[in-house]
Amino acid sequence: MQQRRLFAILRSLCQSDIEFIVVGGLAAVLNGAPVQTYDLDLVYSREPNNLDRLLKVLGELDAIFRIQPERRLRPNHSHLAGTGHLNLLTPYGPLDLLAVAGHNLGFAQLLPHTVEMDIGEGVRVRVLNLETIISIKEYLASEKDLAVLPILRQTLRESTRRPR
Amino acid sequence: MLPESKPANPAVLEEYSPDGVDLTLIRWTLSLTPGERLQFLEDRINEVLAIRERNATT
Numbered sequence: 001m002q003q004r005r006l007f008a009i010l011r012s013l014c015q016s017d018i019e020f021i022v023v024g025g026l027a028a029v030l031n032g033a034p035v036q037t038y039d040l041d042l043v044y045s046r047e048p049n050n051l052d053r054l055l056k057v058l059g060e061l062d063a064i065f066r067i068q069p070e071r072r073l074r075p076n077h078s079h080l081a082g083t084g085h086l087n088l089l090t091p092y093g094p095l096d097l098l099a100v101a102g103h104n105l106g107f108a109q110l111l112p113h114t115v116e117m118d119i120g121e122g123v124r125v126r127v128l129n130l131e132t133i134i135s136i137k138e139y140l141a142s143e144k145d146l147a148v149l150p151i152l153r154q155t156l157r158e159s160t161r162r163p164r
Numbered sequence: 165m166l167p168e169s170k171p172a173n174p175a176v177l178e179e180y181s182p183d184g185v186d187l188t189l190i191r192w193t194l195s196l197t198p199g200e201r202l203q204f205l206e207d208r209i210n211e212v213l214a215i216r217e218r219n220a221t222t
Contacts, residue, residue, distance in 0.1 A: 006205070007206065026202075029193075029201050030201055036208065038209060117198040117199075120202070151185050151190070154185040
């Protein structure tokens with residue numbers, strides 16, 4: 001059965017008015033970079049009301065921590081309020097929630113560097129722009145990040161040359 | 165008459181960047197809407213998962 005796993009998670013979050021930014025590999029894809037990714041990386045706002053709503057949606061999505069899925073540990077409010085990365089698993093696939101990305105950049109710092117995109121069925125999401133994705137990967141500079149940089153840089157070059 | 169989409173600058177016709185990136189693939193993905201990019205990625209993920217599942221049970 002063909003499922004729209006990524007779309008399902010994003011739609012659930014949008015329908016619950018969660019404030020988040022799509023970052024990582026999916027952000028690169030949505031910006032037009034031909035890269036593959038299996039997970040969904042999101043930076044979320046840690047405003048108390050947003051955390052309450054997010055926790056509720058994570059419950060509806062049956063999200064558990066990926067490190068020991070057999071224990072079915074669920075994220076709680078204090079996990080979300082912290083500054084770490086929550087590597088979760090849902091029936092729709094992996095979901096990584098980041099309090100900050102790159103050089104400790106939180107939701108508010110990243111927001112000016114986003115583009116709102118329509119991903120179908122009226123669902124609109126905030127996506128980190130390609131310039132900032134490149135900047136973060138240059139800062140992180142792990143082998144994984146460096147490997148994808150040539151594709152991201154060329155995508156930025158081509159998109160600047162031929163804007164949609 | 166040339167097709168409207170044909171670039172006037174011959175340099176745009178390069179297929180690969182000097183560091184080996186396939187520019188034709190990038191141009192193709194840039195021609196899609198964000199929704200189409202997401203759908204294509206999900207289709208590919210589903211195809212790969214189906215192949216893995218098929219081979220795990222045989």
